[in-house]
Amino acid sequence: MDRIRIIGGNELRGTIPISGAKNAALPLMIAALLTDETLILDNVPRLADVALLQRILGNHGVDIMSAGKRPGDHEYQGQTLHISAKTIVDTTAPYELVSKMRASFWVIAPLIARMHEAKVSLPGGCAIGTRPVDLLIMALERLGAEITIDGGYVIAKAPGGLKGATIAFPKVTVSGTHVALMAATLARGTTIIDNAACEPEIVDVADCLNKMGAKITGAGTPRITIEGVAKLHGARHTVLPDRIETGTYAMAVAMAGGEVQLSGARPELLQAALDVLTAAGATITVNNDGIKIARNGAGISPVTVTTAPFPGFPTDLQAQLMALMTRAKGASHITETIFENRFMHVQELARFGAKISLDGETATIDGVSKLRGAPVMATDLRASVSLVIAALAAEGETMVNRIYHLDRGFERLEEKLSACGANIERISG
Ligand SMILES: CC(=O)N[C@H]1[C@@H](OP(=O)(O)OP(=O)(O)OC[C@H]2O[C@@H](n3ccc(=O)[nH]c3=O)[C@H](O)[C@@H]2O)O[C@H](CO)[C@@H](O)[C@@H]1O
Numbered sequence: 001m002d003r004i005r006i007i008g009g010n011e012l013r014g015t016i017p018i019s020g021a022k023n024a025a026l027p028l029m030i031a032a033l034l035t036d037e038t039l040i041l042d043n044v045p046r047l048a049d050v051a052l053l054q055r056i057l058g059n060h061g062v063d064i065m066s067a068g069k070r071p072g073d074h075e076y077q078g079q080t081l082h083i084s085a086k087t088i089v090d091t092t093a094p095y096e097l098v099s100k101m102r103a104s105f106w107v108i109a110p111l112i113a114r115m116h117e118a119k120v121s122l123p124g125g126c127a128i129g130t131r132p133v134d135l136l137i138m139a140l141e142r143l144g145a146e147i148t149i150d151g152g153y154v155i156a157k158a159p160g161g162l163k164g165a166t167i168a169f170p171k172v173t174v175s176g177t178h179v180a181l182m183a184a185t186l187a188r189g190t191t192i193i194d195n196a197a198c199e200p201e202i203v204d205v206a207d208c209l210n211k212m213g214a215k216i217t218g219a220g221t222p223r224i225t226i227e228g229v230a231k232l233h234g235a236r237h238t239v240l241p242d243r244i245e246t247g248t249y250a251m252a253v254a255m256a257g258g259e260v261q262l263s264g265a266r267p268e269l270l271q272a273a274l275d276v277l278t279a280a281g282a283t284i285t286v287n288n289d290g291i292k293i294a295r296n297g298a299g300i301s302p303v304t305v306t307t308a309p310f311p312g313f314p315t316d317l318q319a320q321l322m323a324l325m326t327r328a329k330g331a332s333h334i335t336e337t338i339f340e341n342r343f344m345h346v347q348e349l350a351r352f353g354a355k356i357s358l359d360g361e362t363a364t365i366d367g368v369s370k371l372r373g374a375p376v377m378a379t380d381l382r383a384s385v386s387l388v389i390a391a392l393a394a395e396g397e398t399m400v401n402r403i404y405h406l407d408r409g410f411e412r413l414e415e416k417l418s419a420c421g422a423n424i425e426r427i428s429g
C-alpha cells in the first residue's frame, strides 16, 4: 500500500495548477447516461473516483474514450473523456462497485429517467456519518417512481416514465439535488426543486444538461425549475475548477508560509473560505490567472467557523482548517453542521502534538507553537489531506499511511507540493 513521507519545515513557493472538480466531474459523467449521443467532458481530473466511475458506467454498456493531451495543453491539463451511452445493456449497478463510492448511487437518476427502471446498490463512500439516501428516494417517488428496497438494492420502476412534480427538500442536500435535477430533465411536465443545494457543482451540471437540450432555470438558487424534454443530445463541456482543492492548497500555504499562485482557481467558488484565511492572517490576491496566497512572516490568528451549505464555509475544508488552526496563536472553534461524524482527523492530528477537544459538533483547537512529525493514518479523503497540511509545518518526518483516500480526490498531490518546495514523496508498495 502506498504511503506519503513528508519532512516538514519548508515554505511553499511557486505555482500550483488547480484540477477539474471531482464533485462536478462525477455527476457530469453520470449525466452522460441520459442521452444516446456522445457527451465530451474536458478537464476531467485523473482520480481514483473517476476511474472507478468509468468502470461502473462501463458495466451499464457505456463506451468511454480518454483523449490524450492536445498540443499546447498544460502538463497538468485534465483528461478529455468522450462518453457514449448509445445503448444501456444493464440497468443494475452492483454492490461490488457502488459500495466503494457514494456518488455512484446517483446513476439511479438517469437510469430510471431514460430506461424507466434501475436497480442500484445502496452506496458507500467516506465514513463521515450515516449518510442515508431517504431524500433521494423521496425525490424519485415524487417524480412517480415506485421504489422498493431488497437485499441492499434500491429498485426503481416507472413503466410509464417519470412525471414532473414539486420536490421540497426538508434539508439542503447536494446528492438529492443532483438526483432530482437529472431525473426531472426527461420527466413529462414541470418539476420544481425547492430548498435546492446551491453548490457550484450543481450549477456546472445544470449548465451541461442545458447544453444537452434540457430546460433548467434557477440552478445556483434554492428554487430550480425544470421543463421536461423527450430527449437529450450530445454536447461538450469543461469541468469547473476544484474549489476544495483550491482551498486545501491555500491552507497548506497559510500553514507552511511562503507564496503560491493557484493557477486556474476561481475565487467566487470559495469566498467564505478565502475570508476565513484572510482573518487567519493570509494575504489573498485575485489576479487574471487565479488566486495568489501568501503568508510571509505573520503568525496564524485563531478563527471561529461553522460549516454550512454553499455559500457558507464548506464541510469539505473543515479538516484542513482544523490542521491550520493547530498552530494558531490562541483558541479556535470549528463547528461541523453537515456530517455528524466528520472529526476522525482529531485523533490523528493529536499525534503531531495538536491540542483539540470535542464537545458535540464543536471542536476547540488550542494552538501550539510546534508540531512534531509522526506516523499517521488517513481515515477519509479530506481528513487525509489535513494530515499532509499538519506535516508540512511539523518538525521532522511524517509518514501518512492509507493514502488511497487521498488518491480519490487529489490529483498528483505530492508532485504539486514538491514543485513548490515541499519535501514530500510517495513511497510505493
Ligand atoms: C460527491 C460529492 O459531491 N460529495 C459531496 C456531497 O456529498 P453528498 O451529496 O453525499 O452530501 P449531501 O448534501 O447530500 O448531504 C448533506 C446532509 O444531508 C444528509 N442527507 C443526504 C441525503 C439524504 O437522502 N438524506 C440525508 O439525511 C446527509 O447525511 C448529510 O448530513 O456534498 C457534501 C456536502 O457539501 C460534500 O461534503 C461531499 O463532498
Ligand SMILES: C=C(OP(=O)(O)O)C(=O)O
Residues within 6 Å of the ligand: 023, 101, 102, 103, 125, 126, 128, 316, 381, 382, 409
Ligand atoms: C465526502 C466526499 O466525497 P464523497 O461524497 O464521495 O464521500 C468529499 O469529496 O469530501
